Amino acid sequence: MKRSEKTIAKQNARRGRLARLGGEAMRAVRLPETTAGGFPRVTLLADLHAEIENHMGVLELAERIIRLKTAIGILRIEGERLDIRSAERESMLIDGKIVSVCFEIPQ
Amino acid sequence: MFLWKFPCGYAKIVLVCARPERFINDALRCGVPLHNIRRVSKRELTALVRLNGADALYELAHECGAELRIIKTGGAAVLVSSLLSRGALLIGLFSAILLMALLSKRVLLISVDGANGASVRAVRALIEDELRLRTKRIAQLDRELIAARIAEADPSIALASIDFDGVIMRVHLIERTPEPEEDDALPSSIHADRDCVIIRIAAREGRAAVRAGDAVRRGELLISGDLTPEQGGEARFVHARGEIVGEVARRIAVRVEPVCIAPVKGEDRAEVCAIDVFGLRLTSASGFSDSSLELTESSALDAAFIPLRVSKGVAHRLVLGEKRLTHEQMLEEAEAELAAKLLAALPEDALIVSKSTELLWDEDGALLLTATVHTYEKIGFTRYL
Numbered sequence: 001m002k003r004s005e006k007t008i009a010k011q012n013a014r015r016g017r018l019a020r021l022g023g024e025a026m027r028a029v030r031l032p033e034t035t036a037g038g039f040p041r042v043t044l045l046a047d048l049h050a051e052i053e054n055h056m057g058v059l060e061l062a063e064r065i066i067r068l069k070t071a072i073g074i075l076r077i078e079g080e081r082l083d084i085r086s087a088e089r090e091s092m093l094i095d096g097k098i099v100s101v102c103f104e105i106p107q
Numbered sequence: 108m109f110l111w112k113f114p115c116g117y118a119k120i121v122l123v124c125a126r127p128e129r130f131i132n133d134a135l136r137c138g139v140p141l142h143n144i145r146r147v148s149k150r151e152l153t154a155l156v157r158l159n160g161a162d163a164l165y166e167l168a169h170e171c172g173a174e175l176r177i178i179k180t181g182g183a184a185v186l187v188s189s190l191l192s193r194g195a196l197l198i199g200l201f202s203a204i205l206l207m208a209l210l211s212k213r214v215l216l217i218s219v220d221g222a223n224g225a226s227v228r229a230v231r232a233l234i235e236d237e238l239r240l241r242t243k244r245i246a247q248l249d250r251e252l253i254a255a256r257i258a259e260a261d262p263s264i265a266l267a268s269i270d271f272d273g274v275i276m277r278v279h280l281i282e283r284t285p286e287p288e289e290d291d292a293l294p295s296s297i298h299a300d301r302d303c304v305i306i307r308i309a310a311r312e313g314r315a316a317v318r319a320g321d322a323v324r325r326g327e328l329l330i331s332g333d334l335t336p337e338q339g340g341e342a343r344f345v346h347a348r349g350e351i352v353g354e355v356a357r358r359i360a361v362r363v364e365p366v367c368i369a370p371v372k373g374e375d376r377a378e379v380c381a382i383d384v385f386g387l388r389l390t391s392a393s394g395f396s397d398s399s400l401e402l403t404e405s406s407a408l409d410a411a412f413i414p415l416r417v418s419k420g421v422a423h424r425l426v427l428g429e430k431r432l433t434h435e436q437m438l439e440e441a442e443a444e445l446a447a448k449l450l451a452a453l454p455e456d457a458l459i460v461s462k463s464t465e466l467l468w469d470e471d472g473a474l475l476l477t478a479t480v481h482t483y484e485k486i487g488f489t490r491y492l
Contacts, residue, residue, distance in 0.1 A: 084143075087142070
């Protein structure tokens with residue numbers, strides 16, 4: 001079990017590096033960075049919905065906070081009455097009154 | 108997003124484990140999407156999952172040592188499977204529909220009117236036993252033949268007519284009325300007492316002068332009591348007897364003027380108040396013998412489950428005056444008057460065969476309602492020779 005967790009962590013780290021590399025490559029050839037796979041994309045509809053693409057899993061799920069792992073760090077969504085309306089392998093739709101969306105600074 | 112819910116079928120799950128977030132990630136990694144994920148407590152969450160994903164989640168929960176319960180299932184797939192499990196019920200339902208479809212082609216109820224109890228029972232028995240209606244479809248039944256058989260079987264029935272109303276067979280009978288006491292010894296003949304078309308004529312004594320289908324005028328000879336041979340010979344007279352049923356057409360017209368004399372609100376008025384309790388209205392005295400109440404203010408004072416309403420208004424003294432009728436009121440009045448006239452004009456034993464009404468509005472606003480009624484009635488009166 002520990003081994004598999006380590007493997008997953010390694011894979012995630014590799015995906016993060018690849019995403020960054022992909023983003024830099026896209027910038028170098030003057031293409032939109034969104035075309036590079038791996039970058040999380042967050043779409044907000046007012047303060048009602050947040051759609052997160054390219055997430056890498058749920059770290060914390062509570063009524064006031066949802067933390068998602070992404071290729072470039074941990075995405076923190078704060079609000080009230082938060083719930084996950086739909087969770088799929090690469091995308092997630094969060095409902096509730098969203099107050100803030102931010103990336104956590106690594107310690 | 109939720110379009111999948113009904114067609115694919117869904118299950119609402121409760122998951123209890125130490126780290127529900129990890130379970131969500133594992134489920135997503137296994138390709139099982141979750142919806143409406145809601146954290147209930149630190150160790151518990153609820154979610155919706157497709158029916159086909161529930162098995163995979165069970166296995167996953169088993170591997171992770173989590174507890175997974177399905178608390179609700181729904182959608183078309185669940186509905187179909189539950190229906191299929193009620194196969195007997197479905198078969199019964201389809202059988203009932205099939206039976207109803209088959210029975211709707213046959214006579215299920217027989218309604219007989221126009222005769223006394225004994226005749227009704229006899230007619231019912233005849234129809235059910237001898238004619239074997241239940242084995243035949245309504246389309247195969249010959250109404251005239253059945254009517255003739257009924258009239259033949261019971262001599263007290265003068266005429267029978269049959270209508271079908273869905274699966275109900277309605278039999279209308281006209282009974283023979285006992286013959287009035289007449290001086291049987293005197294020779295007589297029977298004459299038409301009104302204009303009609305002869306439907307049925309049966310001369311028991313005497314000679315029929317007309318046939319079924321003939322149109323006759325009032326006073327015309329129907330059954331002659333003179334049996335003297337045409338070639339000459341001894342004169343022979345009898346007291347003519349027989350049953351004659353004819354179709355009589357009547358035209359009844361009613362005219363209703365747009366203005367009528369009726370009580371209308373007068374100039375005199377007085378303020379009144381009214382109390383409504385349990386549907387009963389108590390009104391303060393207005394001082395008028397006939398008055399019309401018009402409430403302007405109303406307030407509910409419901410207390411202790413007693414529906415109490417107090418209203419304030421004006422009472423107008425009613426005086427006779429010209430009242431203009433609306434079209435609906437005119438039509439209603441005309442129909443009522445026409446019905447009363449019809450009731451008075453038709454004999455008791457008359458059987459209404461057809462009825463049509465014609466509506467005409469005059470230039471002066473009056474309504475003219477005309478009804479044309481065709482009835483089967485007994486015809487004839489005795490005239491002594």
